[in-house]
Amino acid sequence: MTITPPPAPEAAGPRVPRTPRGARTRARLLEAAEHVFATVGYPDASIVKITEEAGVALGTFYVHFAGKKEIFDEVVGDLSHRVRQAMSEASGRGRTRIEAEREGFRAFFRFTAEHPALYRIIRQAEFVSPEAMRAHYASIVDGYAEGLAQARERGDIRAVDPTVAAWALMGAGELIGMRWILWEQADDIPEHIYEALMDVVQGALAPTTTDERPAR
Amino acid sequence: MTITPPPAPEAAGPRVPRTPRGARTRARLLEAAEHVFATVGYPDASIVKITEEAGVALGTFYVHFAGKKEIFDEVVGDLSHRVRQAMSEASGRGRTRIEAEREGFRAFFRFTAEHPALYRIIRQAEFVSPEAMRAHYASIVDGYAEGLAQARERGDIRAVDPTVAAWALMGAGELIGMRWILWEQADDIPEHIYEALMDVVQGALAPTTTDERPAR
Amino acid sequence: MTITPPPAPEAAGPRVPRTPRGARTRARLLEAAEHVFATVGYPDASIVKITEEAGVALGTFYVHFAGKKEIFDEVVGDLSHRVRQAMSEASGRGRTRIEAEREGFRAFFRFTAEHPALYRIIRQAEFVSPEAMRAHYASIVDGYAEGLAQARERGDIRAVDPTVAAWALMGAGELIGMRWILWEQADDIPEHIYEALMDVVQGALAPTTTDERPAR
Amino acid sequence: MTITPPPAPEAAGPRVPRTPRGARTRARLLEAAEHVFATVGYPDASIVKITEEAGVALGTFYVHFAGKKEIFDEVVGDLSHRVRQAMSEASGRGRTRIEAEREGFRAFFRFTAEHPALYRIIRQAEFVSPEAMRAHYASIVDGYAEGLAQARERGDIRAVDPTVAAWALMGAGELIGMRWILWEQADDIPEHIYEALMDVVQGALAPTTTDERPAR
DNA sequence: GATGAATGAGTATTCATTCAT
DNA sequence: AATGAATGAATACTCATTCAT
Numbered sequence: 001m002t003i004t005p006p007p008a009p010e011a012a013g014p015r016v017p018r019t020p021r022g023a024r025t026r027a028r029l030l031e032a033a034e035h036v037f038a039t040v041g042y043p044d045a046s047i048v049k050i051t052e053e054a055g056v057a058l059g060t061f062y063v064h065f066a067g068k069k070e071i072f073d074e075v076v077g078d079l080s081h082r083v084r085q086a087m088s089e090a091s092g093r094g095r096t097r098i099e100a101e102r103e104g105f106r107a108f109f110r111f112t113a114e115h116p117a118l119y120r121i122i123r124q125a126e127f128v129s130p131e132a133m134r135a136h137y138a139s140i141v142d143g144y145a146e147g148l149a150q151a152r153e154r155g156d157i158r159a160v161d162p163t164v165a166a167w168a169l170m171g172a173g174e175l176i177g178m179r180w181i182l183w184e185q186a187d188d189i190p191e192h193i194y195e196a197l198m199d200v201v202q203g204a205l206a207p208t209t210t211d212e213r214p215a216r
Numbered sequence: 217m218t219i220t221p222p223p224a225p226e227a228a229g230p231r232v233p234r235t236p237r238g239a240r241t242r243a244r245l246l247e248a249a250e251h252v253f254a255t256v257g258y259p260d261a262s263i264v265k266i267t268e269e270a271g272v273a274l275g276t277f278y279v280h281f282a283g284k285k286e287i288f289d290e291v292v293g294d295l296s297h298r299v300r301q302a303m304s305e306a307s308g309r310g311r312t313r314i315e316a317e318r319e320g321f322r323a324f325f326r327f328t329a330e331h332p333a334l335y336r337i338i339r340q341a342e343f344v345s346p347e348a349m350r351a352h353y354a355s356i357v358d359g360y361a362e363g364l365a366q367a368r369e370r371g372d373i374r375a376v377d378p379t380v381a382a383w384a385l386m387g388a389g390e391l392i393g394m395r396w397i398l399w400e401q402a403d404d405i406p407e408h409i410y411e412a413l414m415d416v417v418q419g420a421l422a423p424t425t426t427d428e429r430p431a432r
Numbered sequence: 433m434t435i436t437p438p439p440a441p442e443a444a445g446p447r448v449p450r451t452p453r454g455a456r457t458r459a460r461l462l463e464a465a466e467h468v469f470a471t472v473g474y475p476d477a478s479i480v481k482i483t484e485e486a487g488v489a490l491g492t493f494y495v496h497f498a499g500k501k502e503i504f505d506e507v508v509g510d511l512s513h514r515v516r517q518a519m520s521e522a523s524g525r526g527r528t529r530i531e532a533e534r535e536g537f538r539a540f541f542r543f544t545a546e547h548p549a550l551y552r553i554i555r556q557a558e559f560v561s562p563e564a565m566r567a568h569y570a571s572i573v574d575g576y577a578e579g580l581a582q583a584r585e586r587g588d589i590r591a592v593d594p595t596v597a598a599w600a601l602m603g604a605g606e607l608i609g610m611r612w613i614l615w616e617q618a619d620d621i622p623e624h625i626y627e628a629l630m631d632v633v634q635g636a637l638a639p640t641t642t643d644e645r646p647a648r
Numbered sequence: 649m650t651i652t653p654p655p656a657p658e659a660a661g662p663r664v665p666r667t668p669r670g671a672r673t674r675a676r677l678l679e680a681a682e683h684v685f686a687t688v689g690y691p692d693a694s695i696v697k698i699t700e701e702a703g704v705a706l707g708t709f710y711v712h713f714a715g716k717k718e719i720f721d722e723v724v725g726d727l728s729h730r731v732r733q734a735m736s737e738a739s740g741r742g743r744t745r746i747e748a749e750r751e752g753f754r755a756f757f758r759f760t761a762e763h764p765a766l767y768r769i770i771r772q773a774e775f776v777s778p779e780a781m782r783a784h785y786a787s788i789v790d791g792y793a794e795g796l797a798q799a800r801e802r803g804d805i806r807a808v809d810p811t812v813a814a815w816a817l818m819g820a821g822e823l824i825g826m827r828w829i830l831w832e833q834a835d836d837i838p839e840h841i842y843e844a845l846m847d848v849v850q851g852a853l854a855p856t857t858t859d860e861r862p863a864r
Numbered sequence: 865g866a867t868g869a870a871t872g873a874g875t876a877t878t879c880a881t882t883c884a885t
Numbered sequence: 886a887a888t889g890a891a892t893g894a895a896t897a898c899t900c901a902t903t904c905a906t
Contacts, residue, residue: 019885022890041343043259047876057892062877064890126339127257134399137391158419161412167395168388168416175353175387176380183350196377200384203374204420238865262900273867275904280865284901451906454869473775475691479897489871494898496869558771559689566831569823590851593844599827600820600848607785607819608812615782628809632816635806636852670886694879705888707883712886716880 001104001169002097002147003088003140015064026064028054030078033071038117042072042124073132076125079118080136083111084143091147097156100147101205102198105173109189112177119182141166148205157205169201217320217385218313218363221304222297222355233280242280244270250291254333258288258340289348292341295334296352299327300359307363313372316363317421318414321389325405328393335398357382364421373421385417433536433601434529434579435520435572447496458496460486462510465503470549474504474556505564508557511550512568515543516575523579529588532579533637534630537605541621544609551606551614573598580637589637601633649752649817650745650795653736654729654787665712674712676702682723686765690720690772721780724773727766728784731759732791739795745804748795749853750846753821757837760825767830789814796853805853817849 017023032054036045047068051061065071090107094100112118125133141163148162176197180189233239248270252261263284267274281287306323310316328334341349357379364378392413396405449455464486468477479500483490497503522539526532544550557565573595580594608629612621665671680702684693695716699706713719738755742748760766773781789811796810824845828837 018889021884025890044343046874048874059877059879059892059894060890063892068876120342123339123342126336127259137395160416160419161409164392164409164412165416167391168413171387171389171391172384173387175383175390179353179383193377193380196380197384200376200381200420203376203422204416206419233865235865241865263902264900274902275867275869276865278902450868453905457869476775478895480895491871491873491899492869495871500897552774555771555774558768559691569827592848592851593841596824596841596844597848599823600845603819603821603823604816605819607815607822611785611815625809625812628812629816632808632813632852635808635854636848638851665886667886673886695881696879706881707888707890708886710881711888 001087001101001108001144002091002094002151003084003104003143004146015066017064022064025054025056025060028056029061029064029071030075034075034079034117034121037072037075037124038120041120042068042128069129072121072125073129076121076129076132076136079115079121080132080139082115083108083118084140086111087140088143097151097154098202101201104144104147105198105201106194108173109177109181109194112181113186113188116182116185119178137170141170144170151205155207158207160205165205169204172197172200217303217317217324217360218307218310218367219300219304219320219356219359220362222300222359238280241270241272241276244272245277245280245287246291246294249287250295250333250337253288253291253340254336257336258284258344285345288337288341289345292337292345292348292352295331295337296348296355298331299324299334300356302327303356304359313367313370314418317417320360320363321414321417322410324389325393325397325410328397329402329404332398332401335394353386357386360386367421371423374423376421381421385420388413388416433519433533433540433576434523434526434583435516435536435575436578447498449496454496457486457488457492460488461493461496461503462507466507466511466549466553469504469507469556470552473552474500474560501561504553504557505561508553508561508564508568511547511553512564512571514547515540515550516572518543519572520575529583529586530634533633536576536579537630537633538626540605541609541613541626544613545618545620548614548617551610569602573602576602583637587639590639592637597637601636604629604632649735649749649756649792650739650742650799651732651736651752651788651791652794654732654791670712673702673704673708676704677709677712677719678723678726681719682727682765682769685720685723685772686768689768690716690776717777720769720773721777724769724777724780724784727763727769728780728787730763731756731766732788734759735788736791745799745802746850749849752792753846753849754842756821757825757829757842760829761834761836764830764833767826785818789818792818799853803855806855808853813853817852820845820848 017026029050032050033045036049036053039045040049045068047061048058050071051058061071065074087104087107091100091104094103122133122136125136145162145166148157148160148165151157152159152162176193177189180186180193233242245266248266249261252266252269255261256265261284263277264274266287267277277287281290303320303323307316307320310319338349338352341352361378361382364373364376364381367373368375368378392409393405396402396409449458461482464482465477468482468485471477472481477500479493480490482503483493493503497506519536519539523532523536526535554565554568557568577594577598580589580592580597583589584591584594608625609621612618612625665674677698680698681693684698684701687693688697693716695709696706698719699709709719713722735752735755739748739752742751770781770784773784793810793814796805796808796813799805800807800810824841825837828834828841
């Protein structure tokens with residue numbers, strides 16, 4: 001799992017605070033929002049809850065964000081950027097193709113364990129902000145697919161379709177993470193599950209003697 | 217993908233209609249609810265919308281269901297049962313292990329294409345009714361894992377952990393379906409994507425000469 | 433001022449209550465709304481105030497009306513219909529053309545004195561619901577203009593343009609009513625003001641010896 | 649329509665800017681406010697909109713005006729002063745009584761066409777600032793009534809009550825302007841409407857042989 | 865069984881105004 | 886003078902649910 005690092009977060013777009021005080025308040029709101037969205041879900045995440053948690057007045061919210069959806073999108077973007085960053089860094093540390101793969105998944109699971117919010121928030125995004133959701137998946141999968149394409153080039157893996165493989169393995173990781181981290185509320189994935197998954201992943205990608213060009 | 221068929225839907229539980237008229241009304245409400253949940257999402261699915269679409273008065277809803285969550289759970293249960301049924305039937309038609317696998321996935325994609333509702337509804341269930349969501353996944357994955365275990369017994373596949381493999385491949389199918397059916401709003405998965413996925417799946421499960429018992 | 437009677441109020445359109453209880457509640461809301469709009473003006477007329485005055489719960493409002501503007505339009509329509517009715521009846525009682533004129537204005541002033549709401553509400557309508565406002569003026573003026581046209585036909589008045597005259601005299605009545613009834617919060621227009629106005633009106637319309645067909 | 653010119657705008661009252669920069673800012677705010685009030689109406693005219701249109705920061709507003717009502721009053725005062733000025737000048741140009749009448753109305757319609765804001769703003773004033781509204785009407789009508797009184801003195805017009813006639817004819821002009829300039833969004837009143845109105849006005853005021861009583 | 869009127873707590877959002885800089 | 890962040894009360898409107906008929 002070699003993941004190319006994400007582009008820097010989009011320069012601006014939303015209201016940019018012009019004073020340090022404003023910047024602090026805005027950050028507090030974002031943090032609070034991440035927590036609230038993850039805890040009670042988008043529909044039950046009221047602006048009141050968010051501002052209360054952030055310790056600011058209700059009206060202040062609208063000084064910094066245009067509305068509920070806007071802050072949601074920003075939270076999703078943030079989280080998305082952070083997982084991809086974490087996965088990219090981790091996979092980059094792997095010396096061999098296999099190590100890169102293992103490190104990438106490990107980073108993903110670790111992030112999942114530390115930010116259960118990610119999952120919960122992303123899953124809601126389907127209805128709330130499909131664009132944000134697609135951007136999230138696309139961002140991660142694209143990086144992964146690129147890594148697979150290079151590995152195939154080098155003959156490190158079988159001639160699988162890199163994009164399809166990336167989506168498939170991303171899905172594998174996602175459900176495994178959901179099942180053994182979120183549902184179990186575990187701090188990390190159990191080692192033997194991790195190894196069993198890696199076994200499946202290796203099988204899916206392992207180079208074979210009878211290797212040929214895949215269709216695309 | 218050999219999937220054992222689901223148990224018959226739980227005998228009763230909720231209000232059971234005592235007249236044919238009642239049964240018809242109840243069915244109309246369920247159908248309307250599936251549609252509304254799939255279209256606008258749980259939080260925006262108001263009882264009014266459901267009853268309007270069903271063509272009954274607002275109060276009638278509460279004659280048949282205890283509340284919004286209850287009808288949601290029933291819709292989820294329904295859909296869940298129907299996918300599993302479809303997958304089980306299809307995989308049962310496969311002569312060889314590989315054919316069973318292929319047919320199972322095919323049935324899953326077909327169902328996804330015909331009932332995009334399934335996805336959308338399930339993904340929301342995380343917050344609305346975690347139990348229903350877990351029941352859904354568990355139901356499918358358990359059937360699949362059982363099939364994999366038997367295949368391993370027969371030496372048809374590698375010594376992968378059947379449960380982990382089942383979750384992983386379920387995840388693979390899920391994201392592929394999301395990407396190429398839902399996002400494209402396609403009627404079916406493109407053939408080459410399907411084949412590329414099967415290629416990955418086969419690789420993940422294919423028996424090898426150097427095959428040994430996996431840990432669990 | 434001969435005013436033809438208004439058409440019957442539009443059959444239905446808005447939510448029609450299906451039970452006597454519903455009808456009663458709806459009527460109470462309309463009455464309350466008329467009062468509130470007249471007292472504090474449209475922008476400050478909150479739904480809460482209206483429902484409190486009507487003695488029903490907030491939500492009940494939306495059972496009967498789609499929103500604030502909708503109830504406003506209905507109130508305007510009501511009032512408009514009632515003035516026109518009153519003016520038409522009164523002018524119909526006049527034996528001569530002059531008497532009709534006098535009675536029409538008298539009815540207008542009487543209505544103004546009894547329903548100061550009319551003025552205040554209509555004047556706001558400009559911004560809130562221009563259609564309603566135009567409908568109101570048009571309805572009254574059209575009736576008046578028709579009466580003038582007939583009077584001209586009979587040679588009872590000068591060859592003035594009936595439409596222009598109707599608007600002009602309507603305006604005269606409006607400002608006079610505003611000045612001497614509303615601003616003075618009087619129960620009726622002072623007799624000498626009324627006579628002075630009638631003098632002006634008679635002058636404007638009086639047939640002359642040198643009378644001919646007017647251009648248009 | 650002979651209208652005496654308005655007194656110079658009341659010396660000061662509100663915050664007076666002490667620097668040229670301040671004066672400029674204040675003027676920009678007033679201009680913006682006139683536009684905003686005319687466009688969206690008083691209740692929807694937010695201070696933010698006004699300051700944005702004026703290109704200054706929100707807080708700056710309160711440097712120059714005590715609040716929303718205060719700037720509204722000033723805008724009304726301004727407009728009022730300007731119409732009266734225009735009407736007075738125009739009527740002064742008329743050589744004969746009739747010409748003065750015609751010119752006064754013409755000026756009024758021209759102002760209406762050029763500043764539709766006037767109407768819209770005045771009509772709202774009823775609720776927002778009754779004093780301002782009364783001041784506006786009183787100012788114009790008083791000037792007009794004075795002119796009529798003098799004309800009567802000279803025997804140029806019939807013995808109508810000048811005050812009542814002034815209010816009545818003002819009302820006539822107002823509704824005619826509303827109907828044929830504002831509603832039609834026209835640049836000027838159609839010539840034949842103007843003539844038809846003048847015909848009515850002449851009739852109302854024309855001296856007759858049998859001239860007697862105006863009560864007062 | 866079915867109806868539809870009634871409820872009232874809850875929602876996102878706006879806005880005039882204050883104030884520290 | 887000018888700024889822009891912060892406030893919090895107020896607003897229109899929604900909706901799951903209850904209940905008398």
